[in-house]
Amino acid sequence: MSENRPTRRDLMKPVQLLGFAFAAAAFGGIIALVSMGFFQDLSGDERLHVIVVSLVVAGISFIATLVIIALLMLAVDPAQVTKQVDRAVLLPDEDADGGAGRADGSDPSASDPRA
Template identity: 50%
Template sequence: MTDKPTRRDLMRPAQLLGVAFAAALFSGFVTAVTMGAFQALPGDAVVRAWSVAAIAAGVAFIVVLLGLSMLLLVVDPAGQSKTIDRPVLLPKGETAEDDEPER
């Protein structure tokens, strides 16, 4: 058995759906509060606030789910266990000692 994570291990559906659902709840609640769903408004305004909040929650759910899925497609499963012992932003031929100022 290998210790390398597979793509299936990285893309656990329950975790992706949980994060997307939490973002949807947050955006729906914020939208409902800002539109006055909990205030003493006429019935029309409260229904409109809840419907817009539901739409915002649905959009947030889909956007977060697609965004996280696309980001996970970029990750190389074999590269998860590699250690990086050099600065990430430097080209492969250079070392950090080359750029240090003299004292």
């Protein structure tokens, strides 16, 4: 019973990440156009101002999305890039009995000298 699960390398393809950032930028730009009344009766100078503002919003959205995605990718250990993904990436390892604990399986209260 082998399931084809994507590897982390498959999930971090640069073209897909750039596409996601472009989609976020397009969404931000369209929202700026609609909220500033681009599709209403405006003069030429007002339309130009709305377009410039929406392009600035789209650019900021694109750059912010790329920076956030890059920072989130730093949270993944490079040694685990080829492992199969079968749960959320940032969840801690679980013990065999289902409780959350340390990755080495030791009891956290046993090593605490204050306990």
